[in-house]
Structures are given as structure tokens and as C-alpha cells.
Amino acid sequence: MAFSAPRVTREQVKSDVRRRLARLKSKRWHVLQAAAAAGAAWFIAASLLGHVQPVFAPIAAVVSLGTSYGQRLRRVTEVTIGVALGVFLGDIVVQVIGEGAWQMTLVVAMAMAVGIFISSGQVFRNQAAVQSIFVMGLLPTPGAAFTRWTDALIGGAVALVAASIVPAAPLRRPGEQAAVVARKIASLLRAAGQVMLDADAVHGLKVLADARATDPLIRELQDASDEGMSVLAVSPFRFRHRSHVHRMAELVEPLDRALRSTRVLVRRAAVSAYRGDIVPESYYQLAFGLADAVDVIESELAAGLGPDGLSEEARSVLLAVGEHSAEVERTDSLNAEVILVQIRSIIVDLLGVTGMGQFEATDALPPLPSRRTA
Known part of the structure; x- marks a missing residue:
């Protein structure tokens, strides 16, 4: 039996060339x-x-x-x-x-x-x-x-x-990669909200596959953070960047948690669509609103953190979504309830990106209203 070699498409070749050129550029x-x-x-x-x-x-x-x-x-x-x-x-x-x-x-x-x-x-x-x-x-x-x-x-x-002579690029890279992670979180939140809105299980599976392929983003963020810290260790000329690089290193863990929590939300949205569960409109509106809040974080990360880290605006927009999450209706659907709780979990994780501790961020969200009874 003859075996034929797998066909390589033009798009795959172009993608491979782009990846290699990007690697060369990063090491120039x-x-x-x-x-x-x-x-x-x-x-x-x-x-x-x-x-x-x-x-x-x-x-x-x-x-x-x-x-x-x-x-x-x-x-x-x-x-x-x-x-x-x-x-x-x-x-x-x-x-x-x-x-x-x-x-x-x-x-x-x-x-x-x-x-x-x-x-x-x-x-x-x-x-x-x-x-x-x-x-x-x-x-x-x-x-x-x-x-x-x-x-x-x-x-x-x-x-x-x-x-000891290193460029500033490795010091900027952690912030740039953190912005990439935040951008992906916002994209997945919007996609999850759309899956809830359309109750489209097929789309939900595609979004879930996309979400499950995000692990390299965190690894790249960790690598960028480690490289930035290494530059500080070898170059006395970059001492003034120390506080900025340390702040960026502290964002790796909360961004990792937020991305993981977002993957769980995407999975639950896909399951709800597959099961035909009714998700209240306010829930997917929360997802859309949270994505808008993450856009603020992403833009600040891309622009570079200020001396005090993320601005008060980034924290306030997250807290506003958190307050809104305590005003929505409750349902008898387990999947819908998990979606609501997961959205709040993502808010807590993202508040950690703004500098709040885990307990402080949890306490900042108002308690959920009681579930309606039949």
C-alpha cells in the first residue's frame, strides 16, 4: 500500500515563513x-x-x-x-x-x-x-x-x-505580551457571549477549541517576564526600569488565572448551547460588558504601565461590571448559574491584574441575589 506525503498548502508555507521571520526578528x-x-x-x-x-x-x-x-x-x-x-x-x-x-x-x-x-x-x-x-x-x-x-x-x-549592553526591547516585551493575553481574553468573552446569544453549539465548539489553544500565550508571557528580569540582572544600564519590569512580572499569575477562568466560561457556554439551556440576556450582556472592560486593560498594557501600574479607570470599569452582576436575575438552570458565577470569578481575577489581592477583590463584589424559587 502506497502512502502519500501530507499536502502542504500555500497558506501553511506562508505561515511557516512568517513564523521563522518573526523568530529571526526577535533574535536580531x-x-x-x-x-x-x-x-x-x-x-x-x-x-x-x-x-x-x-x-x-x-x-x-x-x-x-x-x-x-x-x-x-x-x-x-x-x-x-x-x-x-x-x-x-x-x-x-x-x-x-x-x-x-x-x-x-x-x-x-x-x-x-x-x-x-x-x-x-x-x-x-x-x-x-x-x-x-x-x-x-x-x-x-x-x-x-x-x-x-x-x-x-x-x-x-x-x-x-x-x-551588559542590552536593548530596551526585552523590557517592553512583557507589557506587549500581557496586552496580547488581555486581547485574547476580551475576544473569548465576546465569543462566549455570542454563543449564549445564538445558542449555537457548533460555534461554541469552535470557540472552545480556540480557547483551549491559548496555553502558549501564557508561556510566552512568562518567558518575556523572565527575560526582562534577566536583563535587569545583567545590565546596570537598565536599573531605572526595575520597578516597571517587576510590576509586569506580578501580572503573569492573575492574567493566567483570568485566561483559565475564561476558558471555563467558554466551555460552559458551549455546553449550555448544546443542552439547549436558556441563558438570560443579562448574562451574555455581562460577558460583553466584561470584554469592554478588558479592552481598557489591554490598551493600558499596550501603551505601557505608568508609575503606579494600571489606572483607576481599569479597576473602576471592572467593579462596575461586578456590581451589575449582583443585579441580574437568577435561574434554575445549573449551566446558566455556573456561567454567572464564572463571570464573577473572571472579574476577581482581572481585579488582581489591577493590583488588588485575591480576598480584597472577592470582597469588592456585592453578593449575588437569592435564586428565584418555583
């Missing part, structure tokens, strides 16, 4: 920074210090910087010392006993053993072993002994300086 600073560090390390070692073919200087610089800001100072330190150690041991072995298979075995064992003794980091010992192999196998020039390991130190020093 890392590329330029690593390239500049490599050139600077070579210039210092070759032109200023007169080293012949100082290949380990740019190697140490590029490997140390990597392509992310997380744990950058530790990585620069580990890689620099690891590279210098491997090159140094390789130089010694070549100087004393020459090159060959058993010398290769010896130098790798020595490099890894010393690396394990000095540090538990795998990157450290791997770099020590790899660079010792490089010296033994590709650059067996004893005349260059004791200059190649200093080249590695030069590359690491250049990487350390370069690591």
Missing part, C-alpha cells in the same frame, strides 16, 4: 551582538596583543553570549573558564607529550575530570573537553602555547561586557 539583536563581540575579541587578541590566529577569542565570545538573556552572566563565566581550561590543558599536553590517540584520550579525561571537580555545570565540563579536542586535533601548534588560553579569556571578557 543577539545575532548582531554575538557578531560584534566575535570581531572585537579577534581585534583585541590579534591586533592589540599580536596573537597569531586567535581563534579561541571569538569562539569564547560567541558561545558565551548564546541567544537568550536568561542566566547569561553564569553562562559567560562557565563557558569562558571551561574554554580556557580546555585550551590550557590541550596546550600543556601538546607541549609535553605531543599529539596522538592516547594523548587525545588523556587530555579529554583530564579536562572533564578537572571540569567536574571545579563545577557541577555540564556546559562547563563539556566546553573544557571540546576545546581540548580542538587544540589537539585541529591546532597542534606548540609554538602558540599559553597564548590560546588567554585568547579564550579575552573572548569571555568581551562577552561579559557585551552581555
